[in-house]
Amino acid sequence: MIMVIAPTLVPSEKFGKYLAIIASVFAIASVLGPILGGAISNNSAWRWIFLLNAPAGCVCIGIVALILPSSISSQPDVKFTNHLRAKISGAALRRVDVVGVFLLLASSILLVFAMEEAGTRYSWSDAVIISTFCVGGIAGILFVFWELFLEKSTSLQEPVFPLRLLKSRLLAAMMATAFFTGFPFVAIVVNIPQRAQAVSGLSSVKAGLALLPLLLTSPLAASVSGILTTNLKIPPFYLILLGSILQFIGVGLTCTLPNHSFDVSPQQYGYEALMGLGFGLSLTTVLTLAPLVIKEPYLGVAMGALTQVRVLAGTISLAICSTILNNCLRPKMASVISPSQLRAISDSLSAIDDLTPSQRIAVRQAFGEGYTKQNIFLTAFSGVSVLASLFIWEKKPRRVGEQQQAANL
Known part of the structure; x- marks a missing residue:
């Protein structure tokens, strides 16, 4: 939601700088999560990771209610309560695409x-999986048809995502870039600490610290992108392309990490730095380009969609990576450890330490091979991200501060 309202609160010529700040905070939070989560679970019950979100959420609600300016800042006499009441009135609620939200x-x-x-x-082949795939796929198809119906109808409801936006080659390419960049980003942030625990035998805290190169370079690149696009007027396209290439190289190099060595390879930190620079540049600059491409009535929807596809891609990538790892582990570990030991490892990677030395070596090697296969899969999607970013190219690339050349949507 922050990405949606930001264009309405920040002048267009300063949007890149403020967006870089927001993206830097997001990047830091994304990478700090595994580190703090590891520290909490290592010293307390893992449930505290979720319980701590409650007071943090209350603080955020207070900040939004009392400090965040509204779009009616030009009318200082209007009270916040009156503005909030107008937003949740019956007329406003009737515009909400409830069916579209449910189907999505x-x-x-x-x-x-x-x-x-x-x-x-x-x-x-289980009936639960087959039926879930079928119902989910049908819901996705119905969502598309429902959005098309709303666009052509005279209903007061506003589509969750107006499909006419995809008629813009630039926006379609930007969404594809955000999707295929979000795919490896979330998976890498989760897999690096897991690999450090499962293969290198590090504690959850030290495994989280293995993310530091990515933690430092990702927000740095996001901040630099704001300076380059806003102050130096470098077209966002070039930064998106550069970020996609750096991400592709960094993720690809992780496929070369040795599976037989149980120490964290020093080269891994360099690969993380490359990935961090790539993620920071591409994910942030795609959003910087949005106000230069989309007209004002659709800008909020487009910003929300760009953020949503990135998060959705990350969720899907985690699910697929989990499947890849499990399919690699089960046949290799079936003859090495018992089913009860396998379940214990699935519940907690620290259970590997309870195995015999020979079992421990075999299990760590199996995990190493599984994570390598995951990285090969993520490299392929990073390559698609590079290809998608090429479709953002224009003969005269757009720059922050120039007059908007939005597509006729």
Whole structure:
């Protein structure tokens, strides 16, 4: 939501700078999550990771209610309560696309559930997985038809995502870039600490610290992108392309990490730095380009969609990576450890330390091979991200501060 309202609160010539700040905070939070989560679970119950979100959420609600300016800042006499009452009035609620929201959530949740559980709790041929895939797919198809219907109808409801926006080559390419960049970003942030625990035998805290190169370079690149696009007027396209290439190289190099060595390879930190620079540049600059491409009535929807596809891609990638790892581990570990030991490792990677030395070596090697296969999969999607970013090219690339050349949507 922050990405949606930002264009209405910030002048267009300063949007790149403020967006870089927002993206930097998001990047830091995304990478700090595994580090703090590891520290909490290592010293307390893992449930505290979720319980701590409650007071943090209350603080955020207070900040939004009392400090965040509204779009009616030009009318200082209007009270916040009156403005809030207008937003939740019957007329405003009738504009909400309830059916579209339901179909989109149903499709996303069911498909992600099926990909996460297939090959772990259920087999791929299980009725639960097949039915979930079918219902999720049908919900996705119905969502598309429903959005098309709303666009052509005279209903007061506003589509969750007006499909006419995809008629813009630039926006379609930007959404594809955000999707295929979000795919490896979330998976890498989760897999690096897991690999450090499963393969290198590090504690959850030290495994989280293995993310530091990515933690430092990603927000740095996001901040620099704001300076380059806003102050130096470098076209966002070039930064998106550069970020996609750096991400592709960094993720690809992680496929070369040795599986037989149980120490964290020093080269890994360099690969993380490359990935961090790539993620920071591409994910931030795609959003910087949006106000230069989309007209004002659709800008909020476009910003929300660009953020949503990135998060959705990350969720899907985690599910697929989990399936890849499980499919690699089960046949290799079946003859090495008992089913009860396998379940214990699935519940907590620290259970690897309870195995015999020979079992521990075999299990760590199996995990190493599984993570390598995951990285090969993520490299392929990073390559598609580079290809998608090329479709953002124009003969005269747009720059922040120039007159908008939005597509006729």
